[in-house]
Amino acid sequence: MSDFVLKVNGAHLHVSAPAEESLLSVLRDRLNLTGTKYGCGEGQCAACTVLLDGEPARSCLTPVSAAAKANITTVEGLEQDAKLSPVQQAFVDEGAFQCGYCTSGMVLCATALLRETPHPTQEQIVTYMDGNLCRCGTYPRIVAAVQRASQSPAKAGGQ
Numbered sequence: 062m063s064d065f066v067l068k069v070n071g072a073h074l075h076v077s078a079p080a081e082e083s084l085l086s087v088l089r090d091r092l093n094l095t096g097t098k099y100g101c102g103e104g105q106c107a108a109c110t111v112l113l114d115g116e117p118a119r120s121c122l123t124p125v126s127a128a129a130k131a132n133i134t135t136v137e138g139l140e141q142d143a144k145l146s147p148v149q150q151a152f153v154d155e156g157a158f159q160c161g162y163c164t165s166g167m168v169l170c171a172t173a174l175l176r177e178t179p180h181p182t183q184e185q186i187v188t189y190m191d192g193n194l195c196r197c198g199t200y201p202r203i204v205a206a207v208q209r210a211s212q213s214p215a216k217a218g219g220q
């Protein structure tokens with residue numbers, strides 16, 4: 062076991078874990094941050110997406126030791142002052158989920174996309190989020206939610 066101080070959603074969290082344990086397991090099983098989902102466990106679905114220094118990363122493939130110096134953002138860290146982020150709100154407004162299992166990964170990827178490209182075309186959204194799988198097939202609503210979020214007046218700084 063090794064000791065780590067992880068920067069998660071702005072807080073410094075102490076955790077002991079084997080260095081090779083996945084960030085996904087550490088977040089869910091040791092830090093009780095269960096918004097990050099375990100889908101395939103092998104890098105194929107993006108349900109486990111978190112942001113590392115603002116960039117989407119598959120936490121199932123990321124050893125906790127590799128994330129120790131990064132600013133980690135999980136879905137729990139997106140709301141501010143008890144208010145959903147514009148992307149989260151847009152997913153609610155568009156009903157962009159059924160079972161919701163893919164949703165946190167989708168929301169985090171969309172958040173990263175809109176920080177990089179504030180007004181993406183439909184094609185840019187589809188291309189950027191191509192690796193995020195939704196077994197419920199809510200893709201059209203997900204794209205609509207990202208488009209809605211891109212038009213949100215509240216989005217500045219708080220995707």
Ligand code: FES
Pocket residue numbers: 098099100101102103104105106107108109110119120121122
């Ligand atoms: S659980 Fe990580 S990519 Fe599927």
Ligand code: FES
Pocket residue numbers: 157158159160161162163164194195196197198199
């Ligand atoms: S809403 Fe069920 S997997 Fe996407």
